[in-house]
Amino acid sequence: MSPESATPQPSQSQPGQAQPLLEVDSLTVDIDGEVGKHRILDDVSITLEPGEPMGLVGESGSGKSMTLRTILGMLPPAATVVDGEVRFRGRNILTSGSGRRYDQKVRGTGISMVFQEPAIALNPVMKVGRQITDAIAERKGLSKRASHDLAIELMDRVGIANPESRVSDYPFQLSGGMRQRVMIAAALAQEPEILLCDEPTTALDVTIQAQVLDLFRTMQQEKGLGLLYVTHDLAVVAQLCTSISVMKSGKIIEHGNLQRIFDEPQEDYTRRLLSATPRIDDGVQLERAT
Known part of the structure; x- marks a missing residue:
């Protein structure tokens, strides 16, 4: 599989097919800086199916948290949505016009977020x-x-x-x-259909982190939530998610199911992320979500 074929494209539901729960379609965001505008999200596309737990991974500054904040309509004042849509059950919740307004009714009721701190x-x-x-x-x-x-x-x-x-x-x-x-x-x-998680276990010790991850897994499975979990830690993703999107410099560079990404990563960047994940080389593999 080539990197191009691994990169997710906006899905178009066919007659008789279930509609995606969330579609981030060609999302592009700029932010004003001291030396002019800087592109922080560049043509980002993500499709989340009902009940799917997806990991959004990448190093700090890759655009992961900004993607979640755009989905939830919580961009900082200096940021501007230049292009793209965020569709919840097929309906665009980013409306065009001055400042790219957001459908506030969706926040909480359809989509909720757990923050890092x-x-x-x-x-x-x-x-x-x-x-x-x-x-x-x-x-x-x-x-x-x-x-x-x-x-x-x-x-x-x-x-x-x-x-x-x-x-x-x-x-x-x-x-x-x-x-x-x-x-x-x-x-x-809020009884949401989608739960966005912005590295919610980063500040916790490993024992408490394991407990909270187990809670996320239980809640996601019991409620059938769509889960978009942001982290730099692929070991966390392996425990919680069934698919992965990899971000670098504001772009999605690779997407696939958990096993494919772990076993056959297409991008050097993904391979480096995997090599930075602690592993035990005595035959014990990372526990993977099922």
Whole structure:
């Protein structure tokens, strides 16, 4: 397979075929810098099927996080979408016009995101239970009691011990792993069809990281979520995802299923990423998602 054939192209659903859940089609984004505009995403195309867990991998600065932020309509003010579409269930949610507006109804309800640093993403002066359910309580008109009970239920679902007491804690009272679980609970509260994950286990120690990855895998399988997981760590992708898109310098340079990418990478860059992944050379292979 040539690199050209490995690079994903925007899919066109045929009659009788299931529609892709998410289509990022030829997305191009510039950002203003001190010496003029800089292209941070260059003709990026990704197709995510319903229930598919996909890894988006590459080194720091390759455009992975910016891709997620564009999908969610959270670009910084200096960034501009020059071209392309983001389609959720076939409908473009990036609308043309001044500043390339975003369909706010999709954020949270259709697509949710778990950020890298919960200490930054969480409001330090708001109780975590309220942060988990605030958005959905407002949208559904939940009472204070119902919102409180839902927060406890979600905290229990993501493995937070003693949720009845923890629901009234502030973020600083929780460990890093528990804060990340709060972020996952808040994302799941919206009942999304797609979960975007921006290196959510990077700041955690290896034991807690394994627990959180197991939680992601369980939630994804139980809910049938489409998962787009950003990381530089191919060992993480091997545990969680069934397909991989590789980014370099704002471009998708290779895409394929997990086994093909690990066994027959087409790009030197992908091979270098794989060679940088710690492995045990005594016959024990990385655990791979199934």
